[in-house]
Amino acid sequence: MEYFPAPLEALVEQFARLPGIGGKTAQRLAFHVLSLPEEDAQAFADAIVTAKRTVTYCPVCRNFTAGGLCPICSSPKRDNSVICVVADPRDVAAMERGREFNGKYHVLHGVISPMNHVGPDDIAIKPLLERVAQGGVEEVIMATNPDTEGEATAMYIARLLKPFEVKVTRLAYGIPVGGHLEFADDATLARALEGRREL
Amino acid sequence: MEYFPAPLEALVEQFARLPGIGGKTAQRLAFHVLSLPEEDAQAFADAIVTAKRTVTYCPVCRNFTAGGLCPICSSPKRDNSVICVVADPRDVAAMERGREFNGKYHVLHGVISPMNHVGPDDIAIKPLLERVAQGGVEEVIMATNPDTEGEATAMYIARLLKPFEVKVTRLAYGIPVGGHLEFADDATLARALEGRREL
Numbered sequence: 001m002e003y004f005p006a007p008l009e010a011l012v013e014q015f016a017r018l019p020g021i022g023g024k025t026a027q028r029l030a031f032h033v034l035s036l037p038e039e040d041a042q043a044f045a046d047a048i049v050t051a052k053r054t055v056t057y058c059p060v061c062r063n064f065t066a067g068g069l070c071p072i073c074s075s076p077k078r079d080n081s082v083i084c085v086v087a088d089p090r091d092v093a094a095m096e097r098g099r100e101f102n103g104k105y106h107v108l109h110g111v112i113s114p115m116n117h118v119g120p121d122d123i124a125i126k127p128l129l130e131r132v133a134q135g136g137v138e139e140v141i142m143a144t145n146p147d148t149e150g151e152a153t154a155m156y157i158a159r160l161l162k163p164f165e166v167k168v169t170r171l172a173y174g175i176p177v178g179g180h181l182e183f184a185d186d187a188t189l190a191r192a193l194e195g196r197r198e199l
Numbered sequence: 200m201e202y203f204p205a206p207l208e209a210l211v212e213q214f215a216r217l218p219g220i221g222g223k224t225a226q227r228l229a230f231h232v233l234s235l236p237e238e239d240a241q242a243f244a245d246a247i248v249t250a251k252r253t254v255t256y257c258p259v260c261r262n263f264t265a266g267g268l269c270p271i272c273s274s275p276k277r278d279n280s281v282i283c284v285v286a287d288p289r290d291v292a293a294m295e296r297g298r299e300f301n302g303k304y305h306v307l308h309g310v311i312s313p314m315n316h317v318g319p320d321d322i323a324i325k326p327l328l329e330r331v332a333q334g335g336v337e338e339v340i341m342a343t344n345p346d347t348e349g350e351a352t353a354m355y356i357a358r359l360l361k362p363f364e365v366k367v368t369r370l371a372y373g374i375p376v377g378g379h380l381e382f383a384d385d386a387t388l389a390r391a392l393e394g395r396r397e398l
Contacts (some may be wrong), residue, residue: 003292005265011250024381027289029217033247034254034263041251044213045244048232051210052240055233055309064233066204090226093202111209182223 008034060131062107062124064089072105079103081138083126085157087111087145091181095143098189103141106131111153125157130163132177139167141196145181148173158199169196207233259330261306261323263288271304277303280337284327284356286310286344290380294342297388302340305330310343310352326354331363338366340395344380345370357398368395 004012010031015026033041057063058070072078072092082103086092090107099153110123132140140161144150158168172195184192203211209212214225232240256262257269261389264270271277271291281302285291291304309322331339334362339360371394383391 003295004263004288006234007246007250007253007265008263011246014246017243019231020224021228025219028219030250031288032218033251036251038251041247043267045247047206047210047213047243048240048247051229052232052235052237054206055204064207065205070204070215081211088205089230096202 003009008055057107061105062109062127063105064091077102080136082141083128083131083137083139084141084143085154086143086181087123087150087153090180091143091145094182094184094189095193098186098193100190100193103139108144108153111149112156113149120156123153125160128136128157129160129164132161132166137166141193142168142170142199143181145179147178147180168199170199172196213325226342244332245314256306260304261308261326262291262304271372276301279335281395282327282330282336282338283340283341284353285380286322286349286352287381290342290344291383293383293388294392297385297392299313299389299392300340302338305339307343307352310348312348320356324359327356328359328363331360331365335364336363341367341369341398343379344378346379351398367398369398371395 011030011033012023012026015021015029016023018026021029033044036044054066056067057062058065058073060073061070063070063072068074079102082101083106084095084101084103085106086095087108087110089107092107095101097106106124106128108123108125108128110118112118112120112123119180128140131137140157142154142157144154154170158170161168171192182188200270210229210232211222214220214228215222217225220228232243236244253265254263255266257264257272258270259272262269262271267273278301282305283294283300283302284305284307284359285294286307286309288306289304293298294304305323305327307322307324307327307389308318311317311319311322327339330336339356341353341356343353353369360367370391380388
C-alpha cells in the first residue's frame with residue numbers, strides 16, 4: 001500500500017498491530033482519527049502515553065495501579081484474610097461488579113498452559129506463595145476460569161498451598177463450564193462465590 | 200467502571216470512542232497498549248499526532264495528502280483529461296490496486312443520502328464542477344458504489360455536468376450490485392473500468 005500519504009499509512013499500520021484488528025478495520029480507525037478535531041486526536045495520543053507511563057502492577061496483588069499499592073490493597077475496609085486468585089485484571093473488574101467479595105485479590109496474569117508454552121514460573125504464582133507465607137491469610141479462593149487450563153492452574157496452586165495450612169476453595173460451578181469469568185453476569189458470579197467449595 | 204486506575208480507564212474510554220469498538224474490545228486494546236514496550240506505545244501515540252497534524256486534503260482532488268498536491272495530482276504521468284469520481288479515499292486505493300486507471304481522481308467524501316441528512320452541498324460536488332469548468336477535462340467517470348445512494352449521486356452529478364459538454368461515464372456492472380467498491384477484487388474492478396458506459 002502506497003496509496004495514502006506516509007503518515008496515514010504509518011497510523012494504519014499502528015492500528016493493524018493491535019490484537020484482533022485487521023487491515024480494513026485499521027484503515028477505518030485511522031480515517032476516523034483524521035476526522036477528529038486536533039485536540040481530540042491529541043487527547044487520544046496523550047491517553048496512550050499517560051497510561052503506559054503511569055500504570056504499573058501493584059507490588060502486592062499484581063493488579064493494575066497508577067503507582068504504589070492498588071486501591072483495593074490499600075483499602076482498610078477490605079478483608080486481608082481472604083485472597084481471591086484470578087488470571088487477569090479484567091476478572092478483578094468482573095468480581096468487583098458482583099459486589100459480593102470483600103477480600104483482596106491476586107492476579108496471576110495468565111494460566112498454566114503447556115500448549116502455549118506457559119509454565120508455572122511464567123505467571124505470578126511465586127508472589128502468591130510469598131504473600132500466604134507471610135501469614136494472616138485464612139482462605140485462598142481460586143477464581144480462574146472454569147475451563148481446562150483454569151482448572152489445572154487452580155489444582156496446581158492448591159497443591160502448592162497445602163503446606164501453609166490455609167483453606168483453599170474454588171468458585172462453584174455457577175459459572176457455565178467452558179465459559180469465561182469476564183462475561184459472567186453479576187447474579188451468576190454471586191452464586192458462584194456463595195457456593196464455593198474446599199479443594 | 201472504577202476498577203482500574205484512572206489513566207487506564209481514560210485509555211479504555213478513548214478506544215471505546217472509535218467507531219465499531221465496543222467496551223470489551225476497548226479494554227482488550229488498552230491492556231495490549233500497557234503490555235507494549237514504552238517506545239512502541241510512544242510510537243503509536245506519535246503516529247496519531249503526526250497523521251492528524253500533517254495529513255490534509257489535496258486542494259484539487261480532495262484525497263488525503265501529506266501537504267500540498269497529492270502524489271497523483273502532482274504526477275506528470277497521469278492523464279489530466281479523465282477524472283474518476285469516488286465517494287471515499289479508500290476507493291482511490293481500490294482503483295489504484297487495479298492498475299487500469301491512469302487519470303486523476305475526485306473524492307466526494309460521501310454520497311447524497313437524504314436518510315442520513317447528507318445533501319449535495321455536504322459532499323465535494325462544487326469543487327468537482329469548478330475543476331471541470333476550468334477546462335481540459337474530456338471524461339468524468341462516476342465510480343461511486345453501485346448501491347442506491349451511489350447510483351443517485353452519480354446520476355445527480357451527471358446531470359450537473361451536462362452543461363459542460365464533457366463525457367460522463369459510469370463504471371460497468373462488473374462490480375456486484377449492492378456491494379462496495381472497497382471490497383472488489385482487482386479483476387472485477389478492471390472489467391468494470393473497461394466496460395464503462397456513457398450516462
